[in-house]
Amino acid sequence: MTEGKELRKLGEFGLIDRIARQLSAGKGVVLGIGDDAAAFTPSPGLLSLVTTDMLIEGVHFDLSFCDPLSLGKKAVSVNLSDIAAMGGKPRYFLLSLAIPPTMTLDFLDNCIKGMLQRAEQFGVQLIGGDTCSSPGPLVLTLTVLGEQSPDSLVRRSGARPGDQVCVTGTIGDSALGLRLLQQGKRLDNALLRHLDPVPRVREGQALAEAAIPSAMIDLSDGLLADLGHILDLSSVGAQIFSEALPLSDIFREHFPTVTEEALSLALAGGEDYELLFTVPPEEIPKVFPLLDKLGTRASIVGIITAERKLAVIGPDGREIFLHRKGFNHFTNENKT
Amino acid sequence: MTEGKELRKLGEFGLIDRIARQLSAGKGVVLGIGDDAAAFTPSPGLLSLVTTDMLIEGVHFDLSFCDPLSLGKKAVSVNLSDIAAMGGKPRYFLLSLAIPPTMTLDFLDNCIKGMLQRAEQFGVQLIGGDTCSSPGPLVLTLTVLGEQSPDSLVRRSGARPGDQVCVTGTIGDSALGLRLLQQGKRLDNALLRHLDPVPRVREGQALAEAAIPSAMIDLSDGLLADLGHILDLSSVGAQIFSEALPLSDIFREHFPTVTEEALSLALAGGEDYELLFTVPPEEIPKVFPLLDKLGTRASIVGIITAERKLAVIGPDGREIFLHRKGFNHFTNENKT
Structure with missing residues (x-):
């Protein structure tokens, strides 16, 4: 099938359904993919953490040697890494995709499979996002939400001479x-x-x-x-x-x-x-x-x-x- | 000055500092821009809401007739609109920017000014994000976090015959x-x-x-x-x-x-x-x-x-x- 054709046939909402069908209901999730916003119950007494990272074709990755499964895993990993650096526990993520017209459905399926595999490995749930067509490169923007006890938040600003x-x-x-x-x-x-x-x-x-x-x-x-x-x-x-x-x-x-x-x-x-x-x-x-x-x-x-x-x-x-x-x-x- | 030159001089971290300097410490914010993740205290008893929307040059806006101040305002508005549709109160937002090499600092300054104006109008604080160079179009991805009483969450699924x-x-x-x-x-x-x-x-x-x-x-x-x-x-x-x-x-x-x-x-x-x-x-x-x-x-x-x-x-x-x-x-x- 011609590149991009399957995706045009599926359409934006078909693609969202296709992703949503792969998800199971997660702990704390009140409302996942499919409404205007996602809703979840924050754990009492904990701080909420949030971080976002873009991965752009031609800047952060090169499709000539980057397989889609690894790309998906990496997109999740680099965001989880930011939560790790606070000492926090990652809980949920959102995925925004800007998809060029040449992109195949097979590539997208594998990329999303990689994301969900890496997320599951760390107990993280996909709860929302956005999908658009891109006139340029493939762009993945992920936002990860996590939690942290206020007492154990580790900042960048605490280093002292002698450490x-x-x-x-x-x-x-x-x-x-x-x-x-x-x-x-x-x-x-x-x-x-x-x-x-x-x-x-x-x-x-x-x-x-x-x-x-x-x-x-x-x-x-x-x-x-x-x-x-x-x-x-x-x-x-x-x-x-x-x-x-x-x-x-x-x-x-x-x-x-x-x-x-x-x-x-x-x-x-x-x-x-x-x-x-x-x-x-x-x-x-x-x-x-x-x-x-x-x-x-x-x-x-x-x-x-x-x-x-x-x-x-x-x-x-x-x-x-x-x-x-x-x-x-x-x-x-x-x-x- | 040549397009993009000022931005290259300023660099990624200079741009982040430039944005961070315009922000005041917000209610509930424990850690804003400048660490690995932002941290905030969720209000006890409320659900957390989160939504994300991409705006892509050539898909969602046309720079030939879209002024940067309005573009910034609109980028925030379309995300706030999703929180509004749940009946929620928006609190914080994150901004990811993929910036093409031709972009001027003046354009970016005005775009961010528009975002902060619209955000302030609704009591919303910028607490984090990501900035990258883009080999293609300008891409803005915003993520808005909000709150909502569990009793008053309005879903898409509740319509009944006769309504x-x-x-x-x-x-x-x-x-x-x-x-x-x-x-x-x-x-x-x-x-x-x-x-x-x-x-x-x-x-x-x-x-x-x-x-x-x-x-x-x-x-x-x-x-x-x-x-x-x-x-x-x-x-x-x-x-x-x-x-x-x-x-x-x-x-x-x-x-x-x-x-x-x-x-x-x-x-x-x-x-x-x-x-x-x-x-x-x-x-x-x-x-x-x-x-x-x-x-x-x-x-x-x-x-x-x-x-x-x-x-x-x-x-x-x-x-x-x-x-x-x-x-x-x-x-x-x-x-x-």
């Missing part, structure tokens, strides 16, 4: 996978981290419930750029130790010595979707057993300083200057 | 304004209804609090299409009386006799952003004084029937068949 800078998992794999792919090569394990990152929701909740982090953020633009947000809002600086960065075996196989290119990928490549958090020294001993229970590695990669400067320190104790600092829409330039 | 079909204000003006503009003519009062519709938030809340409507929806795709959603979900039909349609003086000046073209604009033109609601006969006497207090006209335009058919009845008592039924993305065809 240790920690990170979950490994960094740089996603950027390495993408770069190789753009060069026509495939490194499957690294590429998987780019195409299908899994958000650190359970880790974020566990850390927040134990009141361990003084500040937390998820790594989407690269460690330096994202740590920069914590530093700005906390009015502090930091030193990051290049030797302490958690690099995967695959990453180290590709870079037997940590070149400037390797450091750039690890510190400014972006899309790691790991959690970066700062921890007062007396709380540090709790971090490793807590994350170990979840099967997740934690690393101390630096320290918060009173001097408002972000420096990367090499094995010789000297500062390393990196050309690339992280992703910034509009400029495509380094941030200062 | 009267009512509508606020007048219909068809927006479609008339747009059609004339596309023909190179201007009819300012009608065009204003297209460019800057004002959502019926107070009317929706007043009707819901008085427990008057059995079902309610806002008119975005046209009366017939939107009433169709109520009929589908309520498993009923309706008769609409062409003579009873509330047409403005301007509309009647343009159409001294109600031609098929006039009926099509009024019933299937779309973007009226009035409320369509069904009312049990015994509640009808309450409708007029209630809306009159808000300075809003109400009209009875039809009746709900047990027979699952939607018919437009002319002055001679015979059914009128209209070619155009309402807007549907992807198909651009009539709905059945």
Whole structure:
């Protein structure tokens, strides 16, 4: 069947019905897809969290190497990652789709299947959205709603001099996978981290419930750029130790010595979707057993300083200057 | 200055700061723009409402005749209109912007000014969002959060045979304004209804609090299409009386006799952003004084029937068949 033809036959409301039929009634949901707005009962005593992220074809993903199932999963993951960075529990999501005329129904079905799979994995329900035709790229806008105890909300603004800078998992794999792919090569394990990152929701909740982090953020633009947000809002600086960065075996196989290119990928490549958090020294001993229970590695990669400067320190104790600092829409330039 | 240059200089985070600086701390907001997610305290005992709508350049608006201030206002209004249709009180909104490289900072400033003006008018706070570069059209995705007493939630599914079909204000003006503009003519009062519709938030809340409507929806795709959603979900039909349609003086000046073209604009033109609601006969006497207090006209335009058919009845008592039924993305065809 010609591209887009099935979708034209189905129409906007047919597509909405098709999605709604795949959903089961969720806990707390009073009214899901199909009315003017969705309605749910917030849990008594908890704060509501809300975050939204756009994924745009040609900016955030490339349909020539991105399969629809992974794209759907990733769209949900990057939003859940923001809730994870608050230490919150994600509950519901809304999906807005702007669909170009060439899009096939098969692609959309698989993309939505990926979203619902990832959402179910984290106990999250699709409760609403919007579907439109797009004269340009495919655009997915997701909004995720979550909940959080007021006592355990982790902000970006709480880092203090002397706090240790920690990170979950490994960094740089996603950027390495993408770069190789753009060069026509495939490194499957690294590429998987780019195409299908899994958000650190359970880790974020566990850390927040134990009141361990003084500040937390998820790594989407690269460690330096994202740590920069914590530093700005906390009015502090930091030193990051290049030797302490958690690099995967695959990453180290590709870079037997940590070149400037390797450091750039690890510190400014972006899309790691790991959690970066700062921890007062007396709380540090709790971090490793807590994350170990979840099967997740934690690393101390630096320290918060009173001097408002972000420096990367090499094995010789000297500062390393990196050309690339992280992703910034509009400029495509380094941030200062 | 060259188009887009100022925005590239400002960058993604500069733009977010620029927006955040215009906001004041709102009631209930624990954490606004600038963290991974926004956090707010839901009001005890109330349901949370959430709705999202995309506005896409070339689909929902045309930058050749749409000024940025009105575009911003409209983007908020169409989302508030969905909360109004539940009878809810809007509280917060999130804004996702996909910005093409040619966009000027002046345009964006005015667009955001329009959003904040309309939001303030209804006591709504901007608490988060996302900004990206777009390789295609300008895309605005707004998500509005609201609240509602569980007892006064008005669904689309509650219409019963014998209920009267009512509508606020007048219909068809927006479609008339747009059609004339596309023909190179201007009819300012009608065009204003297209460019800057004002959502019926107070009317929706007043009707819901008085427990008057059995079902309610806002008119975005046209009366017939939107009433169709109520009929589908309520498993009923309706008769609409062409003579009873509330047409403005301007509309009647343009159409001294109600031609098929006039009926099509009024019933299937779309973007009226009035409320369509069904009312049990015994509640009808309450409708007029209630809306009159808000300075809003109400009209009875039809009746709900047990027979699952939607018919437009002319002055001679015979059914009128209209070619155009309402807007549907992807198909651009009539709905059945």
